[in-house]
Amino acid sequence: MDYKNTLTTCTYCGCGCNFFLESLDGRLTGTIPCKTGPVNEGKLCIKGWNAHEFVQSDERLKKPLLRKDGELVEVSWDEALDFTATRLKEIQKTNGPDAIGFCASAKVTNEENYIMQKFARAGVGTNSVDHCARL
Amino acid sequence: MAGLAASFGSGAMTNSLVDLEGSDTIFIIGSNTATSHPLVATRILRARENGAKILVADPRKNQIADLSHLYVRHRPGTDVALLNGMMKVILDERLEDTDFIKKKTEAYDAFKNLIEKVDLDAVSKICGVSVEDIKTLALTYAREGSSAIVYCMGITQHTNGVSNVKSLANLAMLTGNLGKPGTGVNPLRGQNNVQGACDMGSLPDVYTGYQSVTLGAANKKFADAWGVPELPTKVGLTIPELMSGIEKDEVKALWVMGENPVVSDPDANHVIKALEKIDLLIVQDIFLSATAKLADVVLPGVSFAEKDGTFVNTERRVMRVRKAIEPVGESHQDWKIIQDISNLFGYQMNYDSPEAIFKEIAELTPSYAGITYERLEGQGIQWPCPSLAHPGTPILHTDGNFARGKGMFHAIDYKPPAEVIDEEYPFWMTTGRVYAHYHTGTMTRRSKSLNFEVSQGFIEINPADAKTFDVKDGHRIKINSRRGEIETRVKITKRVEKGVVFMPFHFEEMNVNKLTNPAYDPIAKIPELKVCAVKLEKV
Amino acid sequence: MIDQVKQKINELLSQGSVKGVVALAYAHGHAGPCLFQKGDDLDALCLGDEKKAGDVRYPLNKVLITLARQYPDDVFGVLVRGCDERGLYGLYRLKQLEPDKVVPIGISCPRDLALACECKKPWPDDMTAGEAPNEKESGGTEQKGVQDVEGKEQPERFDFWKDQFLKCVKCYGCRDICPMCFCYDCSLECEDLVSKGDLPVDIPTFHLVRAMHMADRCIDCGLCDEACPVDIPLRLLYKKTAEVMNHEFGFTSGINKNEISPLSLMGPMPEK
Ligand code: SF4
Ligand code: SF4
Ligand code: SF4
Numbered sequence: 001m002d003y004k005n006t007l008t009t010c011t012y013c014g015c016g017c018n019f020f021l022e023s024l025d026g027r028l029t030g031t032i033p034c035k036t037g038p039v040n041e042g043k044l045c046i047k048g049w050n051a052h053e054f055v056q057s058d059e060r061l062k063k064p065l066l067r068k069d070g071e072l073v074e075v076s077w078d079e080a081l082d083f084t085a086t087r088l089k090e091i092q093k094t095n096g097p098d099a100i101g102f103c104a105s106a107k108v109t110n111e112e113n114y115i116m117q118k119f120a121r122a123g124v125g126t127n128s129v130d131h132c133a134r135l
Numbered sequence: 136m137a138g139l140a141a142s143f144g145s146g147a148m149t150n151s152l153v154d155l156e157g158s159d160t161i162f163i164i165g166s167n168t169a170t171s172h173p174l175v176a177t178r179i180l181r182a183r184e185n186g187a188k189i190l191v192a193d194p195r196k197n198q199i200a201d202l203s204h205l206y207v208r209h210r211p212g213t214d215v216a217l218l219n220g221m222m223k224v225i226l227d228e229r230l231e232d233t234d235f236i237k238k239k240t241e242a243y244d245a246f247k248n249l250i251e252k253v254d255l256d257a258v259s260k261i262c263g264v265s266v267e268d269i270k271t272l273a274l275t276y277a278r279e280g281s282s283a284i285v286y287c288m289g290i291t292q293h294t295n296g297v298s299n300v301k302s303l304a305n306l307a308m309l310t311g312n313l314g315k316p317g318t319g320v321n322p323l324r325g326q327n328n329v330q331g332a333c334d335m336g337s338l339p340d341v342y343t344g345y346q347s348v349t350l351g352a353a354n355k356k357f358a359d360a361w362g363v364p365e366l367p368t369k370v371g372l373t374i375p376e377l378m379s380g381i382e383k384d385e386v387k388a389l390w391v392m393g394e395n396p397v398v399s400d401p402d403a404n405h406v407i408k409a410l411e412k413i414d415l416l417i418v419q420d421i422f423l424s425a426t427a428k429l430a431d432v433v434l435p436g437v438s439f440a441e442k443d444g445t446f447v448n449t450e451r452r453v454m455r456v457r458k459a460i461e462p463v464g465e466s467h468q469d470w471k472i473i474q475d476i477s478n479l480f481g482y483q484m485n486y487d488s489p490e491a492i493f494k495e496i497a498e499l500t501p502s503y504a505g506i507t508y509e510r511l512e513g514q515g516i517q518w519p520c521p522s523l524a525h526p527g528t529p530i531l532h533t534d535g536n537f538a539r540g541k542g543m544f545h546a547i548d549y550k551p552p553a554e555v556i557d558e559e560y561p562f563w564m565t566t567g568r569v570y571a572h573y574h575t576g577t578m579t580r581r582s583k584s585l586n587f588e589v590s591q592g593f594i595e596i597n598p599a600d601a602k603t604f605d606v607k608d609g610h611r612i613k614i615n616s617r618r619g620e621i622e623t624r625v626k627i628t629k630r631v632e633k634g635v636v637f638m639p640f641h642f643e644e645m646n647v648n649k650l651t652n653p654a655y656d657p658i659a660k661i662p663e664l665k666v667c668a669v670k671l672e673k674v
Numbered sequence: 675m676i677d678q679v680k681q682k683i684n685e686l687l688s689q690g691s692v693k694g695v696v697a698l699a700y701a702h703g704h705a706g707p708c709l710f711q712k713g714d715d716l717d718a719l720c721l722g723d724e725k726k727a728g729d730v731r732y733p734l735n736k737v738l739i740t741l742a743r744q745y746p747d748d749v750f751g752v753l754v755r756g757c758d759e760r761g762l763y764g765l766y767r768l769k770q771l772e773p774d775k776v777v778p779i780g781i782s783c784p785r786d787l788a789l790a791c792e793c794k795k796p797w798p799d800d801m802t803a804g805e806a807p808n809e810k811e812s813g814g815t816e817q818k819g820v821q822d823v824e825g826k827e828q829p830e831r832f833d834f835w836k837d838q839f840l841k842c843v844k845c846y847g848c849r850d851i852c853p854m855c856f857c858y859d860c861s862l863e864c865e866d867l868v869s870k871g872d873l874p875v876d877i878p879t880f881h882l883v884r885a886m887h888m889a890d891r892c893i894d895c896g897l898c899d900e901a902c903p904v905d906i907p908l909r910l911l912y913k914k915t916a917e918v919m920n921h922e923f924g925f926t927s928g929i930n931k932n933e934i935s936p937l938s939l940m941g942p943m944p945e946k
Contacts, residue, residue: 001693001748003709003741006459007702009446011439012573014324015152015174016448016515020706021440021459022740028440028460029740033847033901035730036704038514039152039448043903045173046571046585046845052440053582055463059422061435062464072423072433077467084432085479087415091388097367101377101386104337105393106326108436109444109456111492112469113328113335114343115484116392119473120371122361123482127339127348127371128386131332132394170873173843177903180841184905198873201840455702513703570844570873587863588844589871 002026007034011107012047015039021052028052088124097125104131138291138300139320142308142545143537146345147330149319150283151450151517151529156181158317159280162190162272164214164303165289165665169198170570172323172449175285188275192217193289194565195595195637196630205271208632209262211563211666212552214290217269218302219549220258222250222309224273231277232311239542240308246544261549263632277310281317288325289567292664295552301545308542314532324449326574331447334503334518335496339371344500360499363482374400375653375662381409388415392469393436397425398575398643401651401662402618419472421463424577425643436469437462438578444470444489445511447518451528453506454515552666554652556634560616560668562600563635566647576641592642593626596671597633601625604673611674614638616667619649622674636669675781678803679753680716682779686751687712692777695751696734696741698722707732709741721753727787728755733853733897735761739770751777757791759798760893760928761853767933768891770856780804791896792817792913795929819910820917835911839877841904848884848898848908854891861887881908885915890935892916893928 005020018037022030031052035042064080065072091099102120104113113131120129140146155161155178169176176199183189183202191203192214200206209217225231226247236243259266276282284307290299303320312318324330336342346353349368358366372380374396380386389410400406410416410429418430427433441463444456462468467475470492474484486492490508497503502519505527510516516527532542556563571588572579579585594612596604606612610625614636623638631637638647652667679697686692687710699708699718710716722730738752754762759778765771780797782804788796797804823831849855849862861883862868868880875881892912899909919925923936 001709001711001741001745003694003737004459005706005708006457007455007704007706008439008457008459009327009448009454011327011578013172014327014329014449015172016327016446016450016452016454017174018454018704022707022737023459024740024744026460031850032707032732033851034704034706035732035900036724038452039450040174040903042900043174043177044845044847044901045843045903046588047573047579049845049847049850050579050582050584053584054578055438055440055460057422057581059581060463061421061423061427061433061466064435064465065423065427065430065433067431072428072430077465080432080434081472081475081479084417084434085476087431088388088390088417088476089480091415095387098369098371099385099387101372101374101380101389103374103377103389103391103394103396104332104335106324106329106332107393108332108469109328109439109442109446109489110331110335110453110496111444111489112392112473113332113337114496115470115473115477115486115492116390117336117342118361119477119480119482119484121342121348121357121366122363123477123480125367127367127369128377129337129371130339130374130377131329131337132374132396132399169841169843173845173903176843177905180904198843201874457702569871584846587870 005032010044010048010051012051017044017048019044019048019051028055092124098128100124100126100128102129104129106131138297139304139322141297142301142304142543143532143539146333147451147531148321148449149313149531150316150321152178154316154530155179155283155285155321156185157281158182158187158283160188160190160276160278160282161285162192162276162282163199163203163285164192166285166287166323167193167195167197167199167289167567168285168287168323171287171325171568173570175323179285190272190275192272194563194632194635195567205268205275207264207268207272209264211565211635213262213549214299215295215302215547216258216261216549217264218306219250219253219547220255220262220269221273221276222306223253223255224270225277225309226250228274228277230274231309235311236308239537240544241541242544245546246305249546249548276306281315282310282312283318284312284320285323286321287323289665291322292662295550298547298550302547304542305544305547308544313542314530316530319530322449327448328446330449330451331445334447339373342499343496344502357499360495378406378409381413387413388417389413390417390419391426392419395420395424395426395575395577397429398640398646398648400653401648401664402653403646403648404619405653419469421466422577422581424575434472435464435466436472437466441466442468442489445493450517452515452517453503453511455508455511554617554666554668556668560670561634562669562671564614564616564650564667564669565635565637565665566640566651567637569639569641572639572641574641576643580641591624592639592644592647593624595626595628595631595637597629597631597635598627599633600671601627604671606673613672613674614650614669615672616650616652616669618652621646621649636671640664675803676719676721679721679779679781680719682802683710683716683719683751686777691749692751693745693748695753695779696737697753697779698730698732698734705730707734707737709737721781727784731755731895731897733851734758735765735853736856738776739765739856742771742775749775749777751779754778754780754798755783756793756795756797757893757895758853759800760795761895763928763931763933764854764891764893767935791894792819793894794926799931817913817917820913823910823914836877838906839881840874841906842875842880843904844873844875844880845903847901847903851897851901852888853895853897854888854893881911885911888912889915889919890925890927890937
């Protein structure tokens, strides 16, 4: 029996509410607002209260997809990563680093944004990195 | 961002959320707070309970307007005119804070000259707001005590979004409502980590902490830290520029992480064309979004519930995200996907955890220098936090010490929106959110409870217009703009005025961004999502 | 007090008489609900008294329902205050928990908390730690909040509630946090009663539908009040409902272990 409450921060709006993700045997079962969260003090909006619901949706992507003969088909990680790195390298060589653009995200973590812009700038050699949501 | 940075030297919310509770007056403009930022509404309503005056200006009469002391319905895109009108009243009544202006600001004279020429009757006509209401707004905001401004995308998503924000900064400086509890100019971030994405240098002109890529010192510092001989010094392309770069065959590959530009960006048909054309489209996401469907390769990352890391909220508070469950299926940690590709590409990275990445961020970013995962336990920390002993900064620019030295006034004239109504397209259309959904709906629409609340898109129209078109609640109606056509369900409401319609943008199958205008603010590159001209046709 | 609780939990776990104990624990600088199992470190245990007594309470019975639904044959311990124990009695009556599968670990609330809550029963029958104050001293039974609102003229009262309900952002937090809300089909989601899709909610239908549905269930724990993002005094509303129930039927939810609700159509009417 593995019952856990994991303290985290809401994935939706910019308020930054803290809540516990409640899980039982690896399945998310609920959201419980953190009483001592500095922003929300035990309260949430409807999105926060249901933030666990989409996570284990059947529609989640479970394997990498690669376009073959016009169709997206499931492939192994090795194949997907290889394809991506090889094609990026080819384009960088043929068309120069500024032929590659990066769209980072206001939805993912700081660490993920950081590592993406680092790859863009230090790896590929372009400053063309932006995120979609300009407030 | 850009507007506030030009005025104050920093683009973030100046005060804390809890701080709003102590305001004497709160002026909310272009924010549907109760719907989009409910936990900010909490603070505003507490201030109201404590006796604060609540002022709301918005083309659509939203819920917070129902609860306000004064609500004005200005026409879409006329914010600068309204604000200039208010500042004219303040000058006429000699309510400006001369001491603050003299000591803490610059470029006041040019601004003053412009405002003195403002004609209130003309403003009233442009905005559709009575002179009396403009006066009450101004006098209430400028009265004794602390006044805070709260704004959101209703201000920024315009071709003149930067001017709108600068005007709000002018208003706050004019009355000395900065750097003190209960005051400030407070943008509410639309998505959970907009602040963090900007802080982390997911912008074409800066590294982390807004260190410019064109600045030799910063450039060298990062090149050394990242172990490369040199880093590009040319400012990169923004998303709209990338899209047109694709058309011009200059951009050949795009890597999209966790975003869905096909639904979130204006003129969707145009975006789809560009993404279909590009040689290599890499999409990293948790669902097969409309954008992922166009990709050449789709890399399944994980949701917030499956990862460790940090987010930064709208009040600059860095907070922990913690892993609650194992990744779904064979999905991989997003940082790991990037690291793996980087290594195959030939640029070596070997972090062993998000915490290791965060350590590097703190080393390279002065405003994050004092932040560690350990210190984030508990309440998180509001940057700037320059050292391990520093407690963080709840209020920016205290005592008028602006990040850029002095606060900068900008003389700003009203300009009409990029697209205005005419005979062919006689309706103003504006867009926004509903309470149960978020952004492009990729997450919320897959949530049973949220989809139950609001399961399909709709268009709000005024009863008088409904009568003209002979439509009732639930009828279908066709909406056309110069860029596209969609069909949706009618919802009749007085929340919108005659001649104005409103649509939420969460619904891929009736994508309102097929209609919106991709005209951008020339500085902030934010599209004019909030106004365009449309025509209606009964189906 | 906490040491007695720790000792009791230790006993239960080491004897193997329970599978786990639902209580509160510190992690990452915050107290939160936790399931202690055999071998777990009890140092993190806390009782939810942060700045003030009882200011960090969580719906532990709700956690218990989640566990019981998945593991119906196991026995669990649970940390209870007076209101939580009333909740257990109600949940036994409503067939959501089995009395022989629950071991309550009772703690009493201090007088100032009882007064602030206007609590009718700040100590559980089954007490592990703390003292039961004598009834007179506890002083919490006087329902001053309700009386104050009753004292207002009708139009003023009407305006008061209308203004409160107008603030509602329809988060359903009052329902989601409530340890006595467990239905799979919620009446607030019944479109014949409450329309959906817009704010503000139907006034006063939304809030009255909930008040009605809670009439014989609410155990006056106040968690809904604390969870409401717009500070609607929900507990006050439900206290009034409870008063009507008491006045009309002589019924107070969860006060007696073997209670029968006057609203349970299948059972006999209790004697007044
Ligand atoms: S719970 Fe609601 S208000 Fe809080 S961060 Fe999430 S979306 Fe924003
Ligand atoms: S006080 Fe509120 S949360 Fe507690 S039982 Fe009553 S309705 Fe539920
Ligand atoms: S908790 Fe408050 S805001 Fe949320 S649904 Fe209940 S009454 Fe409305």
